[in-house]
Amino acid sequence: MRVTWVIPCFNEAKRLDPSQVESLVAESGVSVVLVDDGSKDETLSLLEAIAARSHGRVRALGLPKNVGKAEAVRAGLRAAMPSADVVGYADADFATPPHELLRLTGEMRRRGVQAVLGSRVALAGRDIHRSPMRHYLGRAFGTVASWMLSVVIYDTQCGAKLFKVGPHLEAALDEPFGSRWVFDVELLGRLLAGAPGLAPLGSGDIVEVPLEAWKDVGGSKLKLSAMAKVPFELAQVARRLETRRRRALS
Ligand SMILES: Nc1nc2c(ncn2[C@@H]2O[C@H](COP(=O)(O)OP(=O)(O)O)[C@@H](O)[C@H]2O)c(=O)[nH]1
Numbered sequence: 676m677r678v679t680w681v682i683p684c685f686n687e688a689k690r691l692d693p694s695q696v697e698s699l700v701a702e703s704g705v706s707v708v709l710v711d712d713g714s715k716d717e718t719l720s721l722l723e724a725i726a727a728r729s730h731g732r733v734r735a736l737g738l739p740k741n742v743g744k745a746e747a748v749r750a751g752l753r754a755a756m757p758s759a760d761v762v763g764y765a766d767a768d769f770a771t772p773p774h775e776l777l778r779l780t781g782e783m784r785r786r787g788v789q790a791v792l793g794s795r796v797a798l799a800g801r802d803i804h805r806s807p808m809r810h811y812l813g814r815a816f817g818t819v820a821s822w823m824l825s826v827v828i829y830d831t832q833c834g835a836k837l838f839k840v841g842p843h844l845e846a847a848l849d850e851p852f853g854s855r856w857v858f859d860v861e862l863l864g865r866l867l868a869g870a871p872g873l874a875p876l877g878s879g880d881i882v883e884v885p886l887e888a889w890k891d892v893g894g895s896k897l898k899l900s901a902m903a904k905v906p907f908e909l910a911q912v913a914r915r916l917e918t919r920r921r922r923a924l925s
């Protein structure tokens with residue numbers, strides 16, 4: 676099974692650690708697409724240097740201007756899909772470390788479901804470190820998002836997700852995301868809504884896997900001011916998903 680991880684990168688020249696990308700592609704069958712999202716720093720040349728020494732396992736994709744994480748991820752997934760059986764995305768700060776991304780890859784291979792989502796559940800013996808504020812904001816958000824999607828998903832916002840390549844994913848990526856900050860919910864909602872001629876996915880098609888390790892890495896590019904837009908964006912996503920559900924049934 677060919678698995679491609681997409682890593683969106685916006686001004687990541689200082690934060691992206693090439694050795695982490697290399698440890699991902701060290702696993703057989705795993706490749707990486709690094710997407711430069713119109714960065715203003717040296718990110719693109721760093722991504723090209725990593726790709727050049729990767730023996731074809733890493734591709735660098737440069738977007739001419741900054742389009743935001745959602746659209747950078749969508750561009751990367753679409754570029755990866757023709758030569759992969761499974762595609763996914765993760766953040767450039769490797770808050771989910773490469774060994775955990777590879778464990779998710781293994782779960783996808785083993786379970787053969789439509790989607791595997793990393794989930795940050797702090798349990799004894801696990802190495803999950805989040806600031807209390809981010810944890811509680813995340814819990815409130817996850818509860819609303821899960822209710823909106825009508826499926827149980829504990830952590831919609833963990834930046835580590837894998838999807839089976841096929842008609843469902845193609846349909847879900849067919850048009851730009853309307854939301855910049857809550858596109859994970861929009862993507863899951865699109866998969867669950869289905870499309871004309873395609874059955875909607877059921878909750879059993881999506882599996883959440885609790886991570887063993889996750890940490891808040893400094894230098895987050897999500898500003899607190901952006902969080903104020905989240906409830907508004909969620910309401911818009913709910914409306915657009917309703918339109919998709921109706922279209923899927925028509
Ligand atoms: N904030 C932001 N992140 C972007 C953009 N385009 C791509 N990204 C990437 O999206 C990911 C966001 O992760 P991060 O900044 O750590 O935010 P966090 O989710 O708050 O930890 C990183 O890999 C960024 O490089 C963009 O326009 N803005």
Ligand SMILES: [Mg+2]
Pocket residue numbers: 766768770891892895896
């Ligand atoms: Mg981060």
